[in-house]
Amino acid sequence: LEGKIPVVFWDEFDSKELKWLQYLLSPMQDGAFLEGQLRHPIGKCIFVFAGGTRPTMQAFSISDPDKVYGEEDRQGGQYKEDKEIYIDFTRKKGPDFVSRLRGYLNVLGPNRKQVYNTATRCMETDSSDICFPIRRALLLRVMAGVRGNDPLRIDSGLLNAFLKIKEFKHGARSMETLVALITGGEGKEGLMRSKLPPKEQISLHVDYDEFLDLIQQGEEFQQICNGLAPFVHARYQETTRTPMEYKQEFDALPANIKADNVAAALRITQILSLISMQVVPKGTGQALEPEIVEKEIEANIELLAEAEHIGWMESKKSQGWRAPQPGETRDDENKIHPCLIPYCDLKEEDKEKDRESVRYYPKLVELAGYMIVYEE
Known part of the structure; x- marks a missing residue:
């Protein structure tokens, strides 16, 4: 293989209680391996080692307890046990193997990251992993x-x-x-x-x-959103300058506007989840104080308002609405609406409509007989 740069993938190299490590040292160091008395040169190459028994490099590479424990701590049973584990790791050429590595990557899976607790020598869930x-x-x-x-x-x-x-x-x-x-x-x-x-x-x-x-989750709440739609409409009338044809009772509204209000209520659970909140029936958990909910919403108002706007656009587009072409204006009959554009391109007054919709979420949840809690 000399003259070429092979790439070798070693899967589960850490199996067999690390007994493979001693056989990998020579190829890693010298670019050659022995088969009986025959020496096989492989030259420069790239070795990729994929571990299967330990989730992270920290869990694989055991530290020398003498460098971790102080003098006063070396008399206990924990030190002696850790020392025996390190001696076994050394006997199996673990430190020699690690010293020949040029880098490593802890590949994260779909579960929360696991971290190695040196005190218990166990892997524990990392609560800070929110990704x-x-x-x-x-x-x-x-x-x-x-x-x-x-x-x-x-x-x-x-x-x-x-x-x-x-x-x-x-x-x-x-x-x-x-x-x-x-x-x-x-x-x-x-x-x-x-x-x-x-x-x-x-x-x-x-x-x-x-x-x-x-x-x-959230289905019970969503089932009553039809009943909440009139409250959404009433709030919209209170806080915005609505066209004259929409300044009427909910039951008299055009079907598409009714659908918008129902969709607005349906979005509540999805959008609140962006700030780790969820809607649950009263009595099924510890409700957050209204001041806390209001503070969290205000602290993330732009994120939530943009999500509200995206949800509104998806609802409109599903009904066949589109943004106006150059020279066109709002035309409800032909389903043309000027706000069917990205949130960042909206006029400030239109952004405020989305913000007000989000600020009204807690009231809608209360009217529905539900409450807001933090997600577990």
Whole structure:
């Protein structure tokens, strides 16, 4: 192989209780390996080692207890136990192997990151890892066969479950299996709850009860949103300059405006989740004080208002509305609306409409007989 630069991928090199390490040192150091009495040169090469028994480099590379413990702490049983583990790691050429590495990458999976607790010598969940839903979303698109800017077709409750479930029992493999079971391996029709596999299959990969609860989360609230729509309309009239044809009772409104108000109520649970809040029936948790909810909303008002505007645009476009072309103005009969543009391009007065809609969320939740709590 001399004269070429091969790339060698060593999968689960840390299996067999690290007994492979001693055989990897010579190729790493000298660019050659022995087969009996024969020396096989491989020259310069790139070795990629993928671990299968330890989740991070910190968990793999054990530190010398003499460099961790002080003199007064070296008499206890914990030190002696750690010393024995380090001696075994040294005997298996662990430090020699690590010294030959040029870098490492801890690949994060769909579950919360695990960190190594040196005191307990155990892996523990890192509560500061708040990015795991993003990793799951990326994996979900790939596993469902979505490419480029194409949207992922997925039931909203199912998406909620995939992103928020506490743990996938077998990491990315569990996600991949569930996606394949739901889509039938093709993904053309998207991920719909009607295609969920039996409980026994789901339970192999996630906590079934938790998964189902997350799928159904917010559904009770959404079922009463039709009754909340008149309150949304009334608030809109109070805070904005509405066209004359809309200054009437809710029941007399055009169908498309009624639909907008219902959709506005439906968006509440989704948008509040952006600031780690959720809507639950009263009595099922510790309700947040109104002042706390108001403060959180104001601190994130632009984020929430933009999400509200995006949701409104999606609702409008689904009804066939579009933004005006040059020279066109608002035309409700032909479904043309000047606000069907990105939030950043809106006039300040139109942005304020979205802000006011968000500020009214807590009142709508209260009118519905629900309350706002922090997500677990």
